Amino acid sequence: KNQVEQSPQSLIILEGKNCTLQCNYTVSPFSNLRWYKQDTGRGPVSLTIMTFSENTKSNGRYTATLDADTKQSSLHITASQLSDSASYICVVSMNYGGSQGNLIFGKGTKLSVKP
Amino acid sequence: DAGVTQSPTHLIKTRGQQVTLRCSPKSGHDTVSWYQQALGQGPQFIFQYYEEEERQRGNFPDRFSGHQFPNYSSELNVNALLLGDSALYLCASSLGVSPYNEQFFGPGTRLTVL
Numbered sequence: 530k531n532q533v534e535q536s537p538q539s540l541i542i543l544e545g546k547n548c549t550l551q552c553n554y555t556v557s558p559f560s561n562l563r564w565y566k567q568d569t570g571r572g573p574v575s576l577t578i579m580t581f582s583e584n585t586k587s588n589g590r591y592t593a594t595l596d597a598d599t600k601q602s603s604l605h606i607t608a609s610q611l612s613d614s615a616s617y618i619c620v621v622s623m624n625y626g627g628s629q630g631n632l633i634f635g636k637g638t639k640l641s642v643k644p
Numbered sequence: 645d646a647g648v649t650q651s652p653t654h655l656i657k658t659r660g661q662q663v664t665l666r667c668s669p670k671s672g673h674d675t676v677s678w679y680q681q682a683l684g685q686g687p688q689f690i691f692q693y694y695e696e697e698e699r700q701r702g703n704f705p706d707r708f709s710g711h712q713f714p715n716y717s718s719e720l721n722v723n724a725l726l727l728g729d730s731a732l733y734l735c736a737s738s739l740g741v742s743p744y745n746e747q748f749f750g751p752g753t754r755l756t757v758l
Contacts, residue, residue, distance in 0.1 A: 572734050637686055
């Protein structure tokens, strides 16, 4: 079964601290993996995209890693800010012969950054 | 440059009714996908439209149907509403159907079924 599992389910950290969110997936055929940030009641916004051959990708204070062998990804947030409070969703895209297939979403990690 | 827009923002219906949700894709995009996001859950793929045809479909019953118009906008229709259909419905657009093309999400329509 195609699944994306994220941990922890929720996380509270102090402003300025770093944190790492985890994503494990069992999706085939794999195309790419994205991390999205979703503010409450809003649509998700893409942070990073990683393909099979990429190990690390950064976007400002966000750094994503991908281990295609173990089917694990992580999102590291450095020097957290209050505005980082949101749900972070790991999304794996399936590849149906070059066409955009089903996106498999994790349930997300709810991050709360406290002052 | 307008992003993805959805209407209405909120909607309240009763069981058994029918509902139509609307989506306008980001300028220049031709592919629209619909997702259902229950409270506390990740979005689940409903279906995708490209060239006015349904190209991919997730595990949703036939009560869920859609349409794409020549201007690339799209509608999601849900018949015979159930309490379990209460959710945030997200529309996402992209340019083409390549899995490497980013999908841009709209703000969603919050549907409540009483």
